[in-house]
Amino acid sequence: AQSVTQLDSQVPVFEEAPVELRCNYSSSVSVYLFWYVQYPNQGLQLLLKYLSGSTLVKGINGFEAEFNKSQTSFHLRKPSVHISDTAEYFCAVSEQNSGYALNFGKGTSLLVTP
Amino acid sequence: KAGVTQTPRYLIKTRGQQVTLSCSPISGHRSVSWYQQTPGQGLQFLFEYFSETQRNKGNFPGRFSGRQFSNSRSEMNVSTLELGDSALYLCASRGLLTDTQYFGPGTRLTVL
Numbered sequence: 001a002q003s004v005t006q007l008d009s010q011v012p013v014f015e016e017a018p019v020e021l022r023c024n025y026s027s028s029v030s031v032y033l034f035w036y037v038q039y040p041n042q043g044l045q046l047l048l049k050y051l052s053g054s055t056l057v058k059g060i061n062g063f064e065a066e067f068n069k070s071q072t073s074f075h076l077r078k079p080s081v082h083i084s085d086t087a088e089y090f091c092a093v094s095e096q097n098s099g100y101a102l103n104f105g106k107g108t109s110l111l112v113t114p
Numbered sequence: 115k116a117g118v119t120q121t122p123r124y125l126i127k128t129r130g131q132q133v134t135l136s137c138s139p140i141s142g143h144r145s146v147s148w149y150q151q152t153p154g155q156g157l158q159f160l161f162e163y164f165s166e167t168q169r170n171k172g173n174f175p176g177r178f179s180g181r182q183f184s185n186s187r188s189e190m191n192v193s194t195l196e197l198g199d200s201a202l203y204l205c206a207s208r209g210l211l212t213d214t215q216y217f218g219p220g221t222r223l224t225v226l
Contacts, residue, residue, distance in 0.1 A: 043120075044204065044217040049214055090157065106156045
C-alpha cells in the first residue's frame with residue numbers, strides 16, 4: 001500500500017525568504033505526484049505535477065518541485081515567498097495503471113509573515 | 115472553461131437524516147471523483163465515476179454512495195448521517211487521457 005508523508009505540519013517563514021515543503025512517499029509501483037494548494041474556505045488548486053520526464057517541474061505562482069526516485073521524495077520549493085502564499089499545501093500520489101484515486105499527505109500549513 | 119461546480123456550498127443536517135450533494139464537472143470531463151476532508155483524517159478518497167460507472171471505491175461504509183448521469187454530473191448521497199460525517203466534501207473532475215484532477219470549491223456539511 002502507498003503512503004504519503006509531509007514531514008512538517010507547519011512552516012513559518014518571513015516574506016521574501018525561500019521555502020521548502022517536504023514530501024516523501026512509499027509505493028511498490030510507479031507513481032504520479034502532485035502538489036495542491038488550499039486557501040481558506042476553498043477547494044484544492046493544482047500547483048504542479050510530475051507524470052514523467054524531467055524530474056524538475058515548474059508550476060504556477062513561482063513554485064517548483066523535484067522528483068527524487070531514489071529518495072522517494074517530491075519536495076516543493078519557492079525562492080521568495082509572498083504574504084499571499086499563506087495557505088495549506090498538500091502532496092498527493094496516484095499509482096500508475098491502478099486507477100486515479102489520489103492519496104494525500106496530511107498537509108503543511110505555510111504561514112508567511114512580514 | 116468553467117471550473118468544477120458543487121452545490122450546495124453549505125449544508126446543515128441532523129443525525130439520522132440523509133443528504134445529497136451535487137457536482138458538475140468541467141465541460142468535456144467524464145470522470146468525477148469524490149473526497150472527504152476532515153481535520154482528523156485529512157483528505158480521503160470516496161469513489162470515482164466514469165461514464166456512469168463506479169470505477170474505484172475508497173474505504174467508506176455503504177452509507178456513502180454515488181451516481182453519475184449521462185451528462186457526467188454526479189451526485190453523492192450519505193444516509194443515516196452521523197456526527198463524524200461533518201466534513202468538507204470535494205469533487206474533482208478529470209479529462210480523458212490525463213491523470214490530473216481539478217477540484218471544485220467543496221460542500222461544507224455540518225451534522226448536528
